[in-house]
């Protein structure tokens with residue numbers, strides 16, 4: 001299967017439900033080492049206030065090549081399409097997990113179980129000026145509080161993979177003041193998903209594996225320089241799925 005349509009090719013099937021989106025992201029990850037290599041792709045927008053420059057970035061080997069079926073990233077057992085995910089905190093990587101591993105490992109300091117709620121935020125306030133203060137070059141991102149980074153990070157997709165930047169906390173605090181719903185954003189396990197490519201703009205709080213699924217979806221459906229119509233459909237399908245889960 002090619003990860004991209006040819007120009008003017010047939011519409012690519014777009015997974016609209018969350019599980020399918022996650023597995024599509026998992027497939028993209030295996031194709032490109034995307035999530036395992038997030039740190040490798042990470043770029044900093046400029047010097048950090050304390051001079052750090054992603055000094056903690058480890059040399060991450062991509063996941064080993066695998067067959068078609070999903071397997072548990074912890075023990076290698078094969079998994080049904082409907083399975084759990086854990087966030088590996090240090091690398092901010094989503095691992096697929098079988099039930100026994102989930103039960104054994106979700107209390108580990110290394111892992112955090114992904115969140116369970118999806119909340120659609122139709123009244124979210126984010127002015128153009130405040131958005132600009134985050135210096136995110138694409139209108140599609142998610143924000144998460146990271147316990148390992150000890151700050152709020154934004155992850156946004158690009159054809160090359162995910163790019164990560166640490167937010168200016170003053171701008172984030174102002175965003176929280178405008179949107180008190182963000183006070184309840186769980187550290188590590190959930191994120192705020194932002195779509196400023198749509199009209200009106202779309203916002204939701206989603207489990208962190210769903211947030212990463214957006215990044216994988218964009219990478220797997222990007223075509224040409226501008227992204228293309230396959231990408232537009234994929235993004236629309238992803239956000240429709242979020243809205244439906246929030247209403248369920």
Ligand SMILES: [Zn+2]
Pocket residue numbers: 072073074075076077097098099100101102
């Ligand atoms: Zn397992």
Ligand SMILES: [Zn+2]
Pocket residue numbers: 022023026070083084085095096097
């Ligand atoms: Zn999975």
